[in-house]
Amino acid sequence: MSEPETIVERSAERQPVTLVARLRQSGAKPIEVEVHDLSTHGFQVDTVHIIRPGQIVWLQFGPLAPLEAQVRWFRNYRIGCAFSQPLHPAVLDSIVAQARR
Structure with missing residues (x-):
């Protein structure tokens, strides 16, 4: 018997963007990151730093x-x-409009 497939639904439509922001982990200095796929509920960023799932971060x-x-x-x-x-x-x-300028 096979496992049922899990379907993950997005809570908000993603806006494809590429823009620079600052990301900070607790107790660390902010780092510059490239932001992608921004939505009202979340985002993706590229970073060379290893940041583990569950960690709290601040994006600016x-x-x-x-x-x-x-x-x-x-x-x-x-x-x-x-x-x-x-x-x-x-x-x-507003953030998306800034990214597209």
Whole structure:
């Protein structure tokens, strides 16, 4: 008997972006990262640092306040994170607009 397939649904539509932000782990200095696939509920970043699933991080775009998130997965120097509090859609739209300039 085979295992049932698990279907993972995204909680929000991802916006394909490529932009630079700062990511900080607890007790560490911020590092520059490249952000991809931003949504109101999370994001992906490229980093050469190993950041383990379950860790809390803070992502900061320019002068905006840092956003708390939890690392969900790490694979091939890319991490996927879920925001602790979803972004307001207007904030997401503003960040995406900045990335496309």
